[in-house]
Amino acid sequence: LQINLNALMKGTLDQIIIPNIKGQQERPGIRPGVRPGIRPGRPGINRVDINSIGKIGIAGIHRIDVAPKAPSRKAIETALKTATAKVRKDDRTEQSMRKFDTPDIRTEGFGPHLLTSLEAIEISENAQVMIETAKNAVKKLRIDKSQRRKVLEQIPDGILNKIKKQTSCPFGAIQCDPTSEYRTADGSCNNLANPLWGKSHTPFERFIPSFYEDGLDDPRATDVFGDPLPLARDISVKVHTVSDSTTQMNDLSHFSMEFGQFISHDIQMNALSKGQYLSNLNCCSSPQRRNCFPIPLPTNDPFYSTFNRTCMNFVRALGTTNLECTLGPRQQLNMNTHYLDGSAVYGSNKATADSLRQFSGGRLKTSTNNQLLPKDIPNKSSCILPANPNIKCFQAGDPRVNQQPALIALQTIWMKEHNRIANTLTQSNGWTDEKAYQEARKIIGAMIQHVTYNEYLPHILGDQQMIDLDLKPKSSGYFTHYDTTTKPQIRNGFSAAAFRFGHSMVRQRLAYNGPLHSNQNPLLHNEFLRPDKIYDVNGGISSVTRGLYEEFSQKVDRKMTKELTERLFERTHGFGGDLAAVNIQRGRDHGIASYNIWRMVCELTPADDFTAGVSGGLEHHSTAEALALANTYSSPWDIDLFTGGVSETPISGGKVGPTFACMIGLQFRALKFGDRFFYEGNTDVKFTPTQLTEIKKATMARIICENTNINSIPKDVFRKTTSSNPEISCSSLPELNLQKWKNCVDGGWSGFVKKNRCVKMRVCNNPKPNSCGKKCVGSPVEFTCLNNIKKLKNIKLPNINGLPNIERPSITLLRNIKSLQSRRRKG
C-alpha cells in the first residue's frame, strides 16, 4: 500500500491505478451496444478516476479527459428551491403514513440498533435539503451518473457558501480548551486544528468515494449488464447460510468475537431512519416511503417461504452531507465518538456521560450491590422485560448494550473496572469526584486501546500486517507519530462491511459455564434482548464470560449461523431478521463500492472471472467459495463487499482475508495515528513513562479476574482454554500499580529559599513531564515584606532559564498583595 497510504489516511482516494489483468479483447457476456471503452494499459501507468470503473469493470472504463463543468449559480438556486419544496412534501407524506409505524420493541429484526437519537434526526432533516439540491442541480446535465459527484465538486466556494447559509450546516464551529488533559465526552477537540474530527454525530469518512446508483443517493441496484443485482436474501441463502456444525476455529475463543463487538460499539453506531414520533418504519407495508428499502424474500426461500413471508423490513440509514456541508453524495452518521476511547462505557455525549455517573468518588452508576450495570428505569432501551418488576434493561455508554448477554457481560466488566480504579485513586489521593472520574476514564480508555492493539488485533490481522502498518505497541516507551493530518474518523466501508466480519465468528449457542448455570448452552436467538439472563449475580456475568473463552469461535468465512441469518431478534417464529442480508443491503444503502474496486484500493488484483485461486480470477477464494459466488452473481464485478471479503481465505497468521485485513488495518492505523489521546502517544496529554509502563501490563484476562468471581483463567482469553493456553491463577497475572498515579496533584516544589530581604523563591523540580506529568500549581515566589510596591517591581528574579513552569509574579498579583497588606495594617 505504498502509493495510496497517504490518500487513504488523510482524505478520500479518488484516483486509482489499474492493474494489467488478463488481456482478453472482449469480455464474454458484454452486451452489444455497451461500449467496451479503454483497455487497461501498462501496469502502474493507468491512473483513472475511481468512479469511472462504474458499470462494466475495468474493461469498460470511460475516461474523462475534459473536466465536466459545474452547474451555474442560477441552476443551483433553482435546484435548492425545488429541493426545499420536495422535502416539505415528503414530510407531509411521512406524517400521513404514520399508521404503519411500530414501536421499538415490536419492530422485528432490529432490536436496539433502531435506537436513533433526536440529534441525528435533526441533522438529517437539514441535510435532506442539501442532498436533494445536489440531485436536482445535476439532473439535467448530460454526463454519466458516475461523474455527478465530480461535477458538484467543481462548484465555486462563493456559491456554495450562500447555499450553506440558507440550509444551516449542522456541523458548525466549536470552541476548544486546548489545555484540557482529558478527552471531551463527545470526542470533539481531539484534533485542535479540526475539532469536529471524530466527534459523535458526524458523518462517517470514506476511504474512496461512494458508488450510488444515481451517483448521489440511490442504493446500488443494477449489475454490470444493467439488470437488477441479485437480491440480498438470495445471496445470503446461496453464499452465507449453512448448517452450523462444521466451521469452528481451532484457536481463537468466542471471547474474540465478543471483544470485537464491544470495540465496534465503541467506535460506531449508524443512525437508522425512524418513522413518526420516534417509532419505526414498517417498510414492508409502505415500501415507497422515503428511507424505505425493504428486502424482498424469494418465493422459494428455504426458510421464510414456509411462513409465507415475502418481505423483510429494512430502513435506510439517515442521510447527511459530509462534514464540510458541500453539495455532494449522501453520507451516513456515526452517533458514537469515532475514537476508540471507551465511549461504549461512558457515552458519546455529555448528557449520557452525566446520566451514567454517581458524582461521588469518580464512580459510575451501578445496580444490585455494585455488581451490575445501572437499570434503565425510564425504559428507553429495547429489551425484553420479564414479569419480575426488579428486572430492567441495562444502561451503558452504548445503547445497544442489551442486545445479548455476552455483550452485557463485557460492558459490565468494564464499568466495574472503572469503579475499581476510581475507588483506588480516590483512596490513595483524596481526589475530587471529577478528578477521580476523569483519571479513571483516561486509564480505562488506555486499557481498552492496549488490549485492542496488543491482544485482539494481532490475532485478527496477523503479525505482518501489524508491523507493516505500524500498529504494534512498543514494548516500552512512547509512540511518537501522532499526525494532525490523519483523519481519525471511522470509514464507511469499514463500518458497513469490513468490520462486520465478526458476524461470521458468532456461534450458534451461548455457553454459560458456571457453578449455578451448570453449563447451559441456549440457542442464540433465545438470548437476544435478554438482560434477565445476567441478573443472577453468582452466575450471570461470570458464567457467560467463562463460556466465551472456554469455547472456540466460528471461523471467519462466508458461513454465518442460522441464528443470525434466520432468527435475528425474532419475536414470532419465522419473522426474525437475516443479518447477512442486512449487511449486503446496508452496503448498497451506503453506496459502498463492490468487492473488486476495494481489491484495487488495497493493491490486490481484481477478479475478472470466477476461477478460484488464480490472479485475474478469485485469487483469494477457494473452489467452494468461488462456486457459491459464481452461482449467485453474473459478474465478479458485482460482488458485494461484505460477501466477497468475508469469503476470502484468511491471510497467514490472521483470521480475515487480504481485502478485509487491508481495510481493518487502515482503519486502526487512522485510529492510532490520528488520536491525540492515543495511550502510547507522547503529545501534551501523555501518561508519564512509569504510568505507561503500568498501562502496558494490562491484559484482558486480568481485567476479567478483577471484576468477576473467576479466579483462574487462561493468560490469553482471545484463545480458547487448551493445554497450550491453560487456566492459571488470576494472581499470577500482572497487576497495574495504581500508586504510579499517586501524588499527582502538583508536580513537586522545592522548599522556599531566601533570595534577599523581601523574596523567597522555590523551583518546580519536576517540570512536565515529571513523574506525575502535572504542572506545579501556585507561585514560585513568596514576598516577606510588601511595604514598597516600587521596590517589588524592581526585584530581580533569579535566572530561571530552563524551568518552564515558573511564572514571574504579575503586577496585578503584587497590587493585590499590597492592598491586602494595607487593609491589614489599617485594622
Ligand code: HEM
Ligand atoms: C451476537 C452477535 C452480534 C449481533 C446479534 C449483531 C447484530 C448486528 C446488527 C443487527 C447490526 C445492524 C445491522 C444494520 O442494520 O446494518 C450490526 C451492525 C454491526 N455489527 Fe454486529 N452483531 C454481532 C456481533 C458483531 C461482531 C462480533 C462484530 C465485529 C467484530 C460486529 C460488527 C458490526 C459492525 C461493524 C456493524 C455496523 C455498525 C453500525 O451499523 O452501527 N458485530 N450488528
Ligand SMILES: [Ca+2]
Ligand atoms: Ca468511541
